[in-house]
Each structure stands twice: as C-alpha cells, then as structure tokens.
Amino acid sequence: MSSQQQAQPLLIVGSVAFDSVETPTGRADMALGGSASFVSIAASYFTQALVVGVVGDDFEAHHMARMSDHGVDVRGIEKTRGKTFHWRGRYHEDLNNRDTLETALNVFQHFNPIIPEAYRGTPYVMLGNIDPKLQLSVLEQTKGARFVGMDTMNFWIDTAREALHDVLSHVDLLFINDEEAMQLADQWTVLGAAEAIRAMGPKYVVIKRGEFGSVLFGPDLTLFVPAVLLTNVVDPTGAGDTFAGGFMGHICKTGELTRSNLAQALAWGTVMASFTVEAFSVDGICNLSREKIDARHRQLLDMVRY
Numbered sequence: 001m002s003s004q005q006q007a008q009p010l011l012i013v014g015s016v017a018f019d020s021v022e023t024p025t026g027r028a029d030m031a032l033g034g035s036a037s038f039v040s041i042a043a044s045y046f047t048q049a050l051v052v053g054v055v056g057d058d059f060e061a062h063h064m065a066r067m068s069d070h071g072v073d074v075r076g077i078e079k080t081r082g083k084t085f086h087w088r089g090r091y092h093e094d095l096n097n098r099d100t101l102e103t104a105l106n107v108f109q110h111f112n113p114i115i116p117e118a119y120r121g122t123p124y125v126m127l128g129n130i131d132p133k134l135q136l137s138v139l140e141q142t143k144g145a146r147f148v149g150m151d152t153m154n155f156w157i158d159t160a161r162e163a164l165h166d167v168l169s170h171v172d173l174l175f176i177n178d179e180e181a182m183q184l185a186d187q188w189t190v191l192g193a194a195e196a197i198r199a200m201g202p203k204y205v206v207i208k209r210g211e212f213g214s215v216l217f218g219p220d221l222t223l224f225v226p227a228v229l230l231t232n233v234v235d236p237t238g239a240g241d242t243f244a245g246g247f248m249g250h251i252c253k254t255g256e257l258t259r260s261n262l263a264q265a266l267a268w269g270t271v272m273a274s275f276t277v278e279a280f281s282v283d284g285i286c287n288l289s290r291e292k293i294d295a296r297h298r299q300l301l302d303m304v305r306y
C-alpha cells in the first residue's frame, strides 16, 4: 500500500481461539481461529494491527507467529495458565448455516482486558466478538477513540443481551449477519433490523448476508456491495471477522467517513473475506500477494460497473 505510512493503527480486542470445524467436505481440529486473529491478519494488509487478548499455555509460538509474521503487534496478548478458548462448529450442506457444538471459554472466563498505556490513544478500535462485559471494559479504557466498530454473535445475544445493549449505545458501527440482526432487533426484514439497531446507538450498521453481499446503513445512507462469487468454498469460519478487518483497515488508512470511503471499505472487507472462505482457519488470508488482492478487488468492481 503506497499510503500505508499515513495509516492510523487499529486496536483490536477479541478472541484468540482454537477452532474445530466440520464442513460437508472436510474438517480442521484445533486450528488457529478467534475474532482477533482473523481481524488482525486481514487488517495487517492495510495498517498496523495491535491485538489485546488472552491465550492459554497450550498456545504455541508457531500459532502466535501466524499473526506476528504479518506485522501484527501481539505484545498485548496475555498468556496465562489454562486452556485457550475453544470453539467447535459444524456447517450444514449449503455452508450458509452452522451449528455451534461447543463454546469453551476457558481462559476467557477470568480475563480482564488491560489495554497497555501505549495503545490507549489509538484512534480506531475494533471490539471483536467477545463477552460484551469485556467489550464494555475496553470502551472504558479507550474513551478518546475517534471511531469504534464492534461485532457480536448469537451466543452473546442469547446470554448477555443487557450488557450488549450497553455496548451498542457507545459504539459507532456494528457488524452483524442478517439472521443475528433480526434476532437482536426482533424484526423480520433487513431494513427493519438495521433501523432498530441504529436506534440502539450505532450510527452505522453493516449487515452481512453471506454470498448475497452486505449492506451498510447510516444517516441518509444505504450502500450495497455484492459478495465475490466463488466455487471453492471450503470453510466460512472467520469470514465476518475478516470482513471487519478489511473494512476497518481501509478506514484507518483513509481516515474520512465519506460515502466513497465507506463504500470502498465495504468492498475491501468483501475482498478479504472471500479469501478466508477458500481455506480452513486463517490459511486463506496468510501471505497473500498484493497482486492477488488487487485482482480480486478489480473482479468485484467489474461486477458493479453498469
């Protein structure tokens, strides 16, 4: 990226996990996952990513290297006694739906995120999918942030709705998939859900619709970007987090929340997410060449040039 020097860093707080995933065609066991892992590797193509999280003593140097090899600053990832967060899921035949078979919070159960002094003034913050109580604690420590994005999922909508509403009232943007948006807002349409969620606090909502693309809703603003259409879909895990990493990375790079920048951020999020689904774990987004990323970006823009 030519303008990378001017890019502002992105502070990411989220899960760093081991994922065990079954799809109709394959499986991965105890592979690197977690919201912060996907967000930070995706964002690293746009800006400096700083991660705060926790792992257990089963988390090895080669797992950490997958992030640090991308220039991700992992000094804020605390290593503590116990097991790393573990998520187990199984995808249905169509790969659009999945069942969570196990969520073992492990070291997250007693985690209290302390944002290092040096990170506290970071202007852009991404609250990855974790316990909303932890997201609230991060907000307390990053009060001067210019722009805060957040993600969540059904697990927290089901188990921590009150704290989730509290977080929502303090953030600028929520990334959420369509099913979870309707569940959170108790609405039956994407537009109805977006309006109800914006009334809860965030100025912007990005609703992700899998292979049907994503829509950003803001003040007097609705932007749609289709998904990159692929035949080689291996494992969608982390696509949402990767999307957020690409989106926030572009905002960190460009700074302004203009219509054009927001539309481009949607496109970069879409492009990065398309690489995640082509492989298990973070394999699809590690070591991508600039040429490969730009070619896919052109492919996406060609689809919407009428």
Ligand code: AMP
Binding pocket: 015, 017, 018, 019, 032, 033, 034, 035, 086, 087, 103, 129, 130, 131, 153, 155, 156, 236, 237, 238, 239, 240, 241, 242
């Ligand atoms: P996505 O496919 O983008 O929704 O993100 C999947 C990632 O979220 C996986 O790598 C999981 O490790 C992580 N994850 C799943 N459940 C939770 C949870 N309850 N809290 C935090 N992270 C989770």
